[in-house]
Amino acid sequence: MKKVKAIGRNKSRFLASLGTTVVARMALRASAALVLVGSGASFEQSSNAQVTSQRLVDAAKEPQNWLMYSGDYAGHRFSTLDQVNTGNAATLVPKWAYQTMAGGKFETTPLVVDGVLYGTGQDDRAFGLDARSGRPIWQYQRALPADIRPCCGRVNRGLAILGDKVFLGTLDAHVIALDAKTGNVVWDVTSVDYRGGYSITLAPLAIKNLVIIGVSGGEYGIRGFIDAYDAATGERKWRFYTVPGPGEPGHDSWEGESWKIGGAPAWITGTFDLATNTTFWTTGNPSPSNRGEGRAGDNLYSNCLLAIDPDTGKLKWYYQFSKHDEHDYDATQVPVMIDQGEKHLIVHANRNGFFYVIDRTNGKLVSATPFAKVTWSDSQDATGTPVARKDASPTPDGNRVCPGAAGATNWMSPTYDPQTKLFYVTAREQCDIFSTAPQPYEAGHAYYGSAYFPNDDAAPFTGALRALDPETGKLKWELKHLSPTWAGVLSTAGGLVLTGDAEGNFMALDAASGKVLWHFQCGASVYASPMSFAVGGKQYLAVAAGSALFTFALP
Amino acid sequence: MSMPITNFRRVEPSASLWTSFRVMGCTLIISLLVAVTGLIAQDKNPYAGDPKAAKAGESQFRANCAFCHGLGARGGGRGPDLTRAQKRHGNGDADLFRTINEGVPGTAMPPNGATQQGVGMTEEEIWQVISYIRSVQVKAPVQPMGNAAHGKELFYGSASCSTCHMVQGKGGRLGPDLSTTGSARSTSYLVESIREPSRRLAQGISEAMKEFSQEYETVKVETADGQKFMGVVLNEDHFTLQMMDTRENLRLFEKDKLKSFEKTRESLMPAYDQKTLSDKEMQDILAYLLEVGAQ
Numbered sequence: 001m002k003k004v005k006a007i008g009r010n011k012s013r014f015l016a017s018l019g020t021t022v023v024a025r026m027a028l029r030a031s032a033a034l035v036l037v038g039s040g041a042s043f044e045q046s047s048n049a050q051v052t053s054q055r056l057v058d059a060a061k062e063p064q065n066w067l068m069y070s071g072d073y074a075g076h077r078f079s080t081l082d083q084v085n086t087g088n089a090a091t092l093v094p095k096w097a098y099q100t101m102a103g104g105k106f107e108t109t110p111l112v113v114d115g116v117l118y119g120t121g122q123d124d125r126a127f128g129l130d131a132r133s134g135r136p137i138w139q140y141q142r143a144l145p146a147d148i149r150p151c152c153g154r155v156n157r158g159l160a161i162l163g164d165k166v167f168l169g170t171l172d173a174h175v176i177a178l179d180a181k182t183g184n185v186v187w188d189v190t191s192v193d194y195r196g197g198y199s200i201t202l203a204p205l206a207i208k209n210l211v212i213i214g215v216s217g218g219e220y221g222i223r224g225f226i227d228a229y230d231a232a233t234g235e236r237k238w239r240f241y242t243v244p245g246p247g248e249p250g251h252d253s254w255e256g257e258s259w260k261i262g263g264a265p266a267w268i269t270g271t272f273d274l275a276t277n278t279t280f281w282t283t284g285n286p287s288p289s290n291r292g293e294g295r296a297g298d299n300l301y302s303n304c305l306l307a308i309d310p311d312t313g314k315l316k317w318y319y320q321f322s323k324h325d326e327h328d329y330d331a332t333q334v335p336v337m338i339d340q341g342e343k344h345l346i347v348h349a350n351r352n353g354f355f356y357v358i359d360r361t362n363g364k365l366v367s368a369t370p371f372a373k374v375t376w377s378d379s380q381d382a383t384g385t386p387v388a389r390k391d392a393s394p395t396p397d398g399n400r401v402c403p404g405a406a407g408a409t410n411w412m413s414p415t416y417d418p419q420t421k422l423f424y425v426t427a428r429e430q431c432d433i434f435s436t437a438p439q440p441y442e443a444g445h446a447y448y449g450s451a452y453f454p455n456d457d458a459a460p461f462t463g464a465l466r467a468l469d470p471e472t473g474k475l476k477w478e479l480k481h482l483s484p485t486w487a488g489v490l491s492t493a494g495g496l497v498l499t500g501d502a503e504g505n506f507m508a509l510d511a512a513s514g515k516v517l518w519h520f521q522c523g524a525s526v527y528a529s530p531m532s533f534a535v536g537g538k539q540y541l542a543v544a545a546g547s548a549l550f551t552f553a554l555p
Numbered sequence: 556m557s558m559p560i561t562n563f564r565r566v567e568p569s570a571s572l573w574t575s576f577r578v579m580g581c582t583l584i585i586s587l588l589v590a591v592t593g594l595i596a597q598d599k600n601p602y603a604g605d606p607k608a609a610k611a612g613e614s615q616f617r618a619n620c621a622f623c624h625g626l627g628a629r630g631g632g633r634g635p636d637l638t639r640a641q642k643r644h645g646n647g648d649a650d651l652f653r654t655i656n657e658g659v660p661g662t663a664m665p666p667n668g669a670t671q672q673g674v675g676m677t678e679e680e681i682w683q684v685i686s687y688i689r690s691v692q693v694k695a696p697v698q699p700m701g702n703a704a705h706g707k708e709l710f711y712g713s714a715s716c717s718t719c720h721m722v723q724g725k726g727g728r729l730g731p732d733l734s735t736t737g738s739a740r741s742t743s744y745l746v747e748s749i750r751e752p753s754r755r756l757a758q759g760i761s762e763a764m765k766e767f768s769q770e771y772e773t774v775k776v777e778t779a780d781g782q783k784f785m786g787v788v789l790n791e792d793h794f795t796l797q798m799m800d801t802r803e804n805l806r807l808f809e810k811d812k813l814k815s816f817e818k819t820r821e822s823l824m825p826a827y828d829q830k831t832l833s834d835k836e837m838q839d840i841l842a843y844l845l846e847v848g849a850q
Contacts, residue, residue, distance in 0.1 A: 461767060
């Protein structure tokens with residue numbers, strides 16, 4: 001089956017290359033730089049969307065494409081394109097914008113495959129665009145029930161692609177396969193009844209023949225899970241509950257019946273290590289987020305890094321960042337795979353303010369270093385894992401703790417640049433006053449165990465783009481933000497780092513020094529992570545802001 | 556739904572095809588009327604006076620509203636004190652429901668579910684919150700603490716408030732317009748703003764998708780050609796500054812073109828101590844602001 005698909009793809013590529021030369025086509029695939037030199041070669045864009053699972057594994061060989069949420073299975077969000085670089089970034093100009101005309105946060109990272117851009121918008125919109133012009137080829141919007149109440153905006157972060165389908169997780173907890181050429185619904189399955197407080201906001205991850213998703217709903221007392229669906233049929237192949245049931249390991253980390261409403265959502269896209277056949281996923285807070293009373297124990301697998309066998313859904317190992325969390329410190333940040341010589345690691349800048357380095361072969365902690373202001377922990381256990389202070393718990397009248405509930409960072413993607421060997425992350429400097437109060441659980445209703453408030457500090461909240469050395473966790477440079485931002489980060493082979501800010505700027509920085517080389521005012525705060533692609537021999541940078549997807553290129 | 560049909564047929568028993576269509580049409584109208592009546596019925600809180608609903612409403616309030624309106628609904632630097640009987644955008648059950656559900660355009664009050672704090676509420680939960688607000692609301696309307704007429708004299712006279720503040724179109728531009736402040740902020744916040752204006756700077760422009768509002772920070776700049784300006788920050792980003800100088804001129808800059816740029820959180824507003832403004836005089840000014848704010 002796999003072989004047939006591969007042939008189909010090669011055939012399509014052959015057809016696509018008609019009208020140009022095979023040499024140019026080969027050069028196109030050989031390196032990023034050559035793609036751009038052989039600019040005439042790719043003017044005729046293939047509309048055949050046969051993306052085999054092998055192409056996903058070999059994503060780095062197709063620098064002109066962006067085949068998954070983080071760009072590659074390692075979660076680097078690094079583009080090997082270098083046409084736009086430190087020498088010419090100052091001359092970047094807008095090329096086109098696509099308007100969803102939808103309100104709320106626009107969080108998508110688009111995919112680009114062979115000249116077609118696939119994105120999502122608010123309220124479960126999806127679209128396929130001509131990546132050169134921004135003109136829509138198809139548009140889809142799910143008819144959502146009136147009574148969905150997603151916790152944090154009617155958002156979606158993107159699609160996965162496999163074969164000739166793109167995959168969308170919806171706010172009413174469906175998983176939908178759309179035909180990549182038409183946007184037609186190929187299959188539509190219910191992962192779970194949304195009325196229990198479940199939704200899906202993440203971009204799915206395609207591995208082999210599977211589409212893997214996780215659910216949101218940590219604010220509603222859900223029981224979190226990660227699912228894998230057969231990409232061809234939508235049949236569910238496995239489910240991993242992120243809160244273990246009776247008889248399962250970890251079940252005793254919950255008090256009484258609290259596991260049934262234990263939360264631990266998995267709402268950010270995972271990564272995949274082909275060498276060990278392991279997919280890495282991260283989980284969010286135990287429910288209720290602000291109240292530990294009634295759920296005594298570590299509350300596994302909330303706020304964890306999970307190593308899962310993608311074929312079976314079986315857990316290989318886990319590492320828990322924040323045990324028995326009472327501050328909403330979801331660990332839902334992309335688990336980034338990096339290699340240092342013989343060391344195979346996961347690096348993870350966590351919402352709780354620590355930068356963790358973990359051995360991805362066994363889940364053992366290598367180091368944990370603060371990358372932002374932290375007051376919730378001042379000691380480590382025997383493994384080096386930061387431990388919560390007793391007096392950091394929320395109180396009835398409120399207790400000031402750093403970082404605040406939105407975290408020292410959040411779901412916005414970091415990037416790892418293999419050229420500078422630096423890890424870049426958006427840091428938020430905001431402390432909050434955490435309060436707690438008893439709250440009865442009611443299915444589908446918000447279940448926080450109280451709330452948090454901005455603190456009374458005179459100084460305003462700020463933020464920064466921070467470049468960290470993953471070897472040491474030390475800060476290499478930072479770009480201060482005037483206020484905390486929700487923009488993610490992209491790095492490129494052109495020596496650039498790209499990010500946005502809450503004031504609406506999209507910026508290109510020198511990855512080595514942090515110097516701002518170029519900026520564009522998008523007119524609304526950036527709530528998305530940028531990406532890059534090439535079409536027609538031209539490298540584009542893309543970011544969502546407001547209700548528009550913007551692209552930029554050299555003049 | 557079947558009742559109106561029966562009634563209608565009793566009045567007009569003819570059963571021609573044409574009449575059938577008319578019957579269907581009228582049924583639609585009647586259905587609409589029923590729907591409208593239903594809405595009108597919902598203009599009263601179905602849980603009014605129910606202590607259990609107020610308790611449930613308190614949980615919702617903490618999760619969805621307290622970020623701006625404070626614990627106990629007593630207000631803060633961001634949102635009004637809701638324990639007051641008067642509410643700027645209406646105090647009837649239907650008014651409160653509308654304010655919570657739809658937000659208040661042009662203010663920081665967002666529609667239900669769009670706060671980014673909390674998850675949004677069902678209709679039932681909004682009514683519970685209204686029950687909670689009623690349960691903490693002071694029974695009598697706030698009595699004027701001072702003499703509003705004298706407060707107005709002070710505002711436009713010896714206290715010099717109007718040098719920088721506008722009320723109903725009259726006054727200066729350097730500070731926030733105070734026409735609605737009396738209803739939009741708690742009294743304790745207003746007192747603090749007069750006595751210690753630098754403690755919590757007043758908030759300026761709120762942008763739709765930006766989490767935090769601009770504040771009335773003080774700024775001093777020197778341009779490349781040596782001109783110096785001092786004033787308040789109207790807005791700012793990494794690259795640009797929009798300010799009003801003390802002569803009420805708008806000054807718009809690219810930061811990298813400036814010779815110097817210095818910002819402080821020491822408010823341009825002088826701190827009014829007891830000697831400058833006695834407690835009695837301050838109460839008069841607050842009475843004036845409350846009176847204007849209620850209009």
